[in-house]
Amino acid sequence: MEIKIEGLEAKIGDTPILRGVDLTMNSGEVHALMGPNGSGKSTLSNVVFGHPSYEVTGGRVLVDGEDILEMEPHERARLGLFLAFQYPVEISGVTVGRFLRRAVEIRFEGQKEVRTKGFLKDLREAMDFMEIDQQFINRYLNEGFSGGEKKRMEILQMLMLQPQFSILDETDSGLDIDALAVVARGVNKMREHDFGALIITHYQRILDHIKPDFVHIMYQGRIVTSGGGEIVTELEKRGYDWVRAQYGQEEEVHE
Amino acid sequence: MSNEAQAVHIDDYKFGFHYPDNSVFKTRKGLDEDVVKAISSHKQEPDWMLQYRLQALKVFREKQMPNWGGDLSDIDFDEIYYYAKPSEEQSRTWDDVPDDIKTTFDRIGIPEAERKYLAGVGAQYDSEMVYHNIQESVAKLGVLFTDPETAVREHPEIVKKYFGTVIPYSDNKFAALNSAVWSGGSFVYIPPGVKVEVPLQAYFRINSENFGQFERTLIIADEGSFVHYVEGCTAPVYATDSLHSAVVEIIALPGSRVRYTTIQNWSSDVYNLVTKRAFAYENATVEWVDGNIGSKRTMKYPSIWLMGEGAHGEVLSIAFAGKGQEQDTGGKAVHCASNTSSVITSKSISKDGGTSSYRGQIKIEPDLHDVKSHVVCDALLIDEHSISNTYPYMDIQSDDVSMEHEARVSKISEEQLFYLMSRGMDEAEASMTIVNGFLDPLVKQLPMEYAVELNRLIELEMEGSVG
Ligand SMILES: Nc1ncnc2c1ncn2[C@@H]1O[C@H](COP(=O)(O)OP(=O)(O)O)[C@@H](O)[C@H]1O
Numbered sequence: 001m002e003i004k005i006e007g008l009e010a011k012i013g014d015t016p017i018l019r020g021v022d023l024t025m026n027s028g029e030v031h032a033l034m035g036p037n038g039s040g041k042s043t044l045s046n047v048v049f050g051h052p053s054y055e056v057t058g059g060r061v062l063v064d065g066e067d068i069l070e071m072e073p074h075e076r077a078r079l080g081l082f083l084a085f086q087y088p089v090e091i092s093g094v095t096v097g098r099f100l101r102r103a104v105e106i107r108f109e110g111q112k113e114v115r116t117k118g119f120l121k122d123l124r125e126a127m128d129f130m131e132i133d134q135q136f137i138n139r140y141l142n143e144g145f146s147g148g149e150k151k152r153m154e155i156l157q158m159l160m161l162q163p164q165f166s167i168l169d170e171t172d173s174g175l176d177i178d179a180l181a182v183v184a185r186g187v188n189k190m191r192e193h194d195f196g197a198l199i200i201t202h203y204q205r206i207l208d209h210i211k212p213d214f215v216h217i218m219y220q221g222r223i224v225t226s227g228g229g230e231i232v233t234e235l236e237k238r239g240y241d242w243v244r245a246q247y248g249q250e251e252e253v254h255e
Numbered sequence: 256m257s258n259e260a261q262a263v264h265i266d267d268y269k270f271g272f273h274y275p276d277n278s279v280f281k282t283r284k285g286l287d288e289d290v291v292k293a294i295s296s297h298k299q300e301p302d303w304m305l306q307y308r309l310q311a312l313k314v315f316r317e318k319q320m321p322n323w324g325g326d327l328s329d330i331d332f333d334e335i336y337y338y339a340k341p342s343e344e345q346s347r348t349w350d351d352v353p354d355d356i357k358t359t360f361d362r363i364g365i366p367e368a369e370r371k372y373l374a375g376v377g378a379q380y381d382s383e384m385v386y387h388n389i390q391e392s393v394a395k396l397g398v399l400f401t402d403p404e405t406a407v408r409e410h411p412e413i414v415k416k417y418f419g420t421v422i423p424y425s426d427n428k429f430a431a432l433n434s435a436v437w438s439g440g441s442f443v444y445i446p447p448g449v450k451v452e453v454p455l456q457a458y459f460r461i462n463s464e465n466f467g468q469f470e471r472t473l474i475i476a477d478e479g480s481f482v483h484y485v486e487g488c489t490a491p492v493y494a495t496d497s498l499h500s501a502v503v504e505i506i507a508l509p510g511s512r513v514r515y516t517t518i519q520n521w522s523s524d525v526y527n528l529v530t531k532r533a534f535a536y537e538n539a540t541v542e543w544v545d546g547n548i549g550s551k552r553t554m555k556y557p558s559i560w561l562m563g564e565g566a567h568g569e570v571l572s573i574a575f576a577g578k579g580q581e582q583d584t585g586g587k588a589v590h591c592a593s594n595t596s597s598v599i600t601s602k603s604i605s606k607d608g609g610t611s612s613y614r615g616q617i618k619i620e621p622d623l624h625d626v627k628s629h630v631v632c633d634a635l636l637i638d639e640h641s642i643s644n645t646y647p648y649m650d651i652q653s654d655d656v657s658m659e660h661e662a663r664v665s666k667i668s669e670e671q672l673f674y675l676m677s678r679g680m681d682e683a684e685a686s687m688t689i690v691n692g693f694l695d696p697l698v699k700q701l702p703m704e705y706a707v708e709l710n711r712l713i714e715l716e717m718e719g720s721v722g
Pocket residue numbers: 012017035036037038039040041042043044053
């Protein structure tokens with residue numbers, strides 16, 4: 001699967017947030033997206049998934065050559081895209097088990113037999129793998145979950161839905177070292193198949209577990225620089241001031 | 256079938272069909288003493304019941320309309336037919352029920368339900384019960400399940416003892432109206448210690464236009480007994496309004512348990528103004544499960560008077576107010592004895608400009624101890640132009656009381672919809688999932704068949720609300 005974001009611009013209300021994002025990613029690759037708070041990383045994830053609050057004002061998002069910007073969020077999901085939310089919402093009264101059964105049914109429509117027959121067995125296995133207590137099958141989705149439990153639940157869903165490409169929005173934030181290792185294990189398991197990911201993060205530590213092929217820095221609604229793992233080291237050393245100094249300046253001149 | 260064509264035509268309400276009005280007898284429009292006398296004489300009632308009716312009529316005329324709750328100013332009491340007799344005889348087998356009527360109940364699925372999971376069924380068409388049957392095994396235990404007219408004739412000693420004692424005709428205007436013109440309904444008596452494990456069900460159907468249905472139900476659970484009584488209701492869709500005004504009285508004698516479940520799905524032109532009240536004596540439990548999906552306006556607050564120590568009362572109220580609908584529902588608990596407890600749980604959903612109001616009252620008499628009451632009202636708004644109100648009243652005159660009240664209003668949030676859609680659900684399924692989740696804690700407490708039925712009805716109501 002190829003995801004090609006070209007000159008993507010979006011605003012919320014009257015405020016432009018994405019100001020021309022260019023990014024090409026393929027399944028099989030791991031991309032890291034870094035950048036200071038407020039630079040537009042979550043907005044990019046939301047716009048790629050069709051969140052109704054954002055208005056796209058320019059550009060395209062192509063999945064295997066097809067522009068998906070007119071599609072509803074569920075149609076995009078059905079292409080095999082997945083978003084692990086930075087802040088997963090609580091859905092009261094809907095159990096994890098019932099919700100996931102339905103989501104799996106939708107994802108593998110047509111091959112129902114294959115996937116839904118062993119659903120419960122698959123779910124239990126995936127939960128063990130993610131070190132999530134089996135009791136959670138009957139818990140209401142995300143309701144009363146701790147921050148870490150919510151993040152693991154996102155990865156559990158990803159394992160069950162087997163997307164071809166995932167955006168993980170700060171899945172590592174707020175996790176302790178052990179939880180981080182579990183989450184990383186989940187992502188790496190996905191990589192046994194044709195799978196790509198865009199990992200949005202502030203920290204090097206998750207990238208020690210999941211080696212990125214490409215690293216991008218976002219600032220003020222644009223990807224300002226891209227490269228390999230060395231950028232992460234650079235950031236850890238110098239912080240975002242370096243990004244601000246180099247790219248923020250330029251911004252002010254233009255405005 | 257030409258009637259099929261008129262069937263489902265408004266808002267996917269699949270029960271909106273009607274058959275020609277083939278009543279064998281109908282009183283003229285409007286209400287006066289002659290109409291009451293005609294109803295009574297058609298039923299060949301004893302004089303004491305006629306006198307009761309006439310007294311009630313007087314009170315009905317004196318009483319003011321309620322000046323709170325839904326707007327009832329459109330009801331024109333002179334434009335209503337108060338009595339329509341659909342057939343000459345009541346039947347004990349479905350085969351004997353006249354064809355139109357039988358087809359109606361077939362389409363609603365009653366005979367099938369009876370075969371599958373009911374201990375007894377009563378089916379009322381306009382003013383009369385056209386079918387009443389109880390399983391032999393249940394009848395053998397001494398359980399009585401008939402229409403109240405039969406009870407007046409065959410068990411006058413029980414009827415005289417209890418009829419109108421829980422809800423006197425002086426209670427409110429609509430109770431007075433019902434007491435004057437009541438027709439049909441159920442009479443249930445469960446002997447001491449008898450536990451009827453599967454439900455008894457009564458089904459109410461309005462067929463005539465501009466019609467008023469006034470059934471009367473009296474349930475007496477003798478000491479240590481158990482019964483689950485279920486009622487369902489539907490009506491055709493007409494351009495003019497109909498009135499449904501029932502009175503339900505429950506007497507739960509010491510140690511008994513009564514559960515009364517309603518799945519009300521009247522069409523969108525029915526005013527549904529019902530008085531339901533139970534007396535629960537020592538260690539008795541009464542549960543009202545009240546699902547209000549249909550009607551134009553409903554005003555209904557099932558109540559429980561906790562008369563003896565150890566009594567427990569529960570009201571679960573589920574309301575769905577769609578376009579043009581007003582559901583004014585809730586519950587009431589009156590604690591008249593120590594060591595009593597009550598729980599009122601209300602869940603309402605408003606969509607397409609509908610209004611749901613919770614109206615509830617907890618009353619605790621003086622000098623009682625160890626009284627507990629818990630009230631939870633949750634409202635879910637599907638869109639911006641729908642309305643939810645909460646009117647909790649409390650009148651607490653004892654000190655040793657634990658009283659909790661929680662109320663929440665939530666809106667289906669864009670974030671929840673987006674989350675579910677990002678997992679592959681389309682918008683309609685996503686909002687349905689949220690609504691079902693909202694109701695889940697309540698629906699879980701219903702017997703399977705009714706949980707399924709309720710979910711299905713709400714799904715029908717939700718259809719077309721998005722996209
Ligand atoms: N719903 C919203 N309403 C108003 N402003 C928003 C909204 N969502 C994001 N923004 C603004 O858009 C900018 C980018 O936010 P976000 O995409 O969350 O950044 P990041 O994820 O990189 O921290 C911020 O200035 C933020 O305040």
